[in-house]
Amino acid sequence: MKHTFRVKAVWDAEAGVFYADSDIEGLHIEAATLDEFESIMLDVAPELIMVNHRSLSELAQHPLKDLIPAIVWQRPDTEGAVV
Numbered sequence: 001m002k003h004t005f006r007v008k009a010v011w012d013a014e015a016g017v018f019y020a021d022s023d024i025e026g027l028h029i030e031a032a033t034l035d036e037f038e039s040i041m042l043d044v045a046p047e048l049i050m051v052n053h054r055s056l057s058e059l060a061q062h063p064l065k066d067l068i069p070a071i072v073w074q075r076p077d078t079e080g081a082v083v
Contacts, residue, residue, distance in 0.1 A: 005045070006022060007071060007072070009034060022076055024071075050072075054067055
């Protein structure tokens with residue numbers, strides 16, 4: 001029942017922000033720092049998973065602890081990035 005989702009912060013030098021590369025539907029993050037990116041990601045990613053990747057029948061039939069996914073968070077190689 002558990003599923004693993006991934007989130008990777010990618011540096012966009014032209015825009016001067018980190019943006020999300022993720023398989024979580026609806027997760028769009030742009031942040032100037034990794035700390036800000038991580039804070040936003042930890043705040044919104046679990047809720048987006050529950051809303052966009054779980055059905056109402058799953059939510060009704062299974063304990064929440066069985067539905068909570070793993071989120072693999074990958075910080076970028078910041079070599080060359082201004083952070």
